[in-house]
Amino acid sequence: MAATLQSVTDPLQRPTDSWLRLRENLTPADWRAARENVGENLVLADxxxxxxxxxxxxxxxxxxxxxxxxxxxxxxxxxxxxxxxxxxxxxxxx
Known part of the structure; x- marks a missing residue:
C-alpha cells in the first residue's frame, strides 16, 4: 500500500505490517483523492x-x-x- 500511496505517505517513515504514516499536511480531500485514484492500479513495493x-x-x-x-x-x-x-x-x- 505504501508504494501505491506514495503521494500521501511520509517518505521518512518506514511502513510496517500494521500501519503506514501519512504526510503531516495531508487533508481529508487529499486522502480521498489518493484513494479514488488507486482504482485497479496497485503497485508492487520496491x-x-x-x-x-x-x-x-x-x-x-x-x-x-x-x-x-x-x-x-x-x-x-x-x-x-x-x-x-x-x-x-x-x-x-x-
Whole structure:
C-alpha cells in the first residue's frame, strides 16, 4: 500500500505490517483523492535486493524476476481495496 500511496505517505517513515504514516499536511480531500485514484492500479513495493536471498531458487533466477517474486509474495492485492474502502478519521494536533 505504501508504494501505491506514495503521494500521501511520509517518505521518512518506514511502513510496517500494521500501519503506514501519512504526510503531516495531508487533508481529508487529499486522502480521498489518493484513494479514488488507486482504482485497479496497485503497485508492487520496491524490494531490497538482499530480500531475495531467502528464495529457494534465487541463484537460478534473474535478479529482476527474483525481486518481483518477493514483492508479489508480500503484496496483498485482495485485501488492499477493502482497506482503502474503510472509513478514515483525521485528528489535528495544534
Amino acid at each position: 524490494m531490497d535486493r538482499r530480500a531475495v536471498r531467502g528464495l529457494k531458487f534465487s541463484a537460478a533466477l534473474p535478479e529482476r524476476l527474483a525481486v518481483a517474486t518477493v514483492a508479489a509474495r508480500l503484496a496483498d492485492f485482495e485485501s488492499a481495496p477493502s482497506v482503502l474502502g474503510e472509513s478514515a478519521r483525521f485528528q489535528y494536533d495544534g
